[in-house]
Amino acid sequence: xxxxxxxxxxxxxxxxxxxxxxxxxxxxxxxxxxxxxxxxxxxxxxxxxxxxxxxxxxxxxxxxxxxxxxxxxxxxxxxxxxxxxxxxxxxxxxxxxxxxxxxxxxxxxxxxxxxxxxxxxxxxxxxxxxxxxxxxxxxxxxxxxxxxxxxxxxxxxxxxxxxxxxxxxxxxxxxxxxxxxxxxxxxxxxxxxxxxxxxxxxxxxxxxxxxxxxxxxxxxxxxxxxxxxxxxxxxxxxxxxxxxxxxxxxxxxxxxxxxxxxxxxxxxxxxxxxxxxxxxx
Numbered sequence: 566x567x568x569x570x571x572x573x574x575x576x577x578x579x580x581x582x583x584x585x586x587x588x589x590x591x592x593x594x595x596x597x598x599x600x601x602x603x604x605x606x607x608x609x610x611x612x613x614x615x616x617x618x619x620x621x622x623x624x625x626x627x628x629x630x631x632x633x634x635x636x637x638x639x640x641x642x643x644x645x646x647x648x649x650x651x652x653x654x655x656x657x658x659x660x661x662x663x664x665x666x667x668x669x670x671x672x673x674x675x676x677x678x679x680x681x682x683x684x685x686x687x688x689x690x691x692x693x694x695x696x697x698x699x700x701x702x703x704x705x706x707x708x709x710x711x712x713x714x715x716x717x718x719x720x721x722x723x724x725x726x727x728x729x730x731x732x733x734x735x736x737x738x739x740x741x742x743x744x745x746x747x748x749x750x751x752x753x754x755x756x757x758x759x760x761x762x763x764x765x766x767x768x769x770x771x772x773x774x775x776x777x778x779x780x781x782x783x784x785x786x787x788x789x790x791x792x793x794x795x796x797x798x799x800x801x802x803x804x805x806x807x808x809x810x811x812x813x814x815x816x817x818x819x820x821x822x823x824x825x826x827x828x829x830x831x832x833x834x835x836x837x838x839x840x841x842x843x844x845x846x
Contacts, residue, residue: 573708575701575704575705575707575708577602577697577700577701577703577704578697580598580602582598585680592683593670593681594680594687595678595680595686596612596680596686596689597680598678599689600612603693613654618648618649622648622655623648624685626638626644626645628682628685629664633668636664636665637663637665641664644664658671669682686701759805760772762815762818762822763801763802763822766801766825772785772786797830800829801822804825805822
């Protein structure tokens with residue numbers, strides 16, 4: 566199943582401009598919306614006029630050759646040779662279908678229009694109006710800053726949840742796994758062993774194995790964890806505390822905790838793949 570795009574909107578001088586992404590790395594901005602700044606009634610005419618220029622075709626071709634292994638360079642050369650002639654016209658759809666381009670996407674129906682990778686969209690905006698381009702870039706940067714802030718907040722929140730659950734987890738160890746009259750060294754080893762039980766169940770390695778494999782990195786493997794892994798880790802710590810209360814052996818708990826980690830990571834993956842909005846065809 567193809568991933569469904571995430572949609573956002575930026576605002577420049579009273580114009581709403583749609584953005585979508587399918588991988589959170591390559592973002593496509595609506596050329597149709599940008600063109601409405603120049604011609605609100607017939608934005609597609611503005612896009613078509615831009616596509617007629619030799620400089621435009623040359624830029625599009627270079628971009629595709631950099632990022633698109635399936636691009637057809639001979640067909641591109643044909644368009645480049647014709648560009649500049651009075652009778653020459655080129656629509657976005659013809660460009661995509663003829664050259665197998667991926668930097669421009671044409672969507673039909675409600676919410677459709679011509680979209681382009683942000684590299685190309687900014688080039689179009691600059692051709693249209695240097696002032697308008699700056700307004701677009703400014704609000705685009707604002708959007709990226711907001712997204713980074715949300716991601717940072719989510720990561721830190723889940724890291725703190727994991728720390729709080731670890732306290733519950735260590736309290737259960739203290740009350741149920743540590744026999745009386747153990748030395749401080751033995752107590753410390755028991756804590757480390759339980760922490761590594763979770764590490765092995767979720768990450769497949771102990772803390773020491775991770776350090777040996779990553780000698781140049783600071784912190785530990787949990788500092789390198791994803792938001793999803795930290796959330797699962799928090800759940801595993803609470804579940805392990807319950808298993809300890811039930812008197813389960815460490816080997817039994819390792820199997821149960823690993824099963825929990827696999828199921829929860831699979832659930833998160835399925836939710837991410839199915840819960841995204843999509844532009845209508």
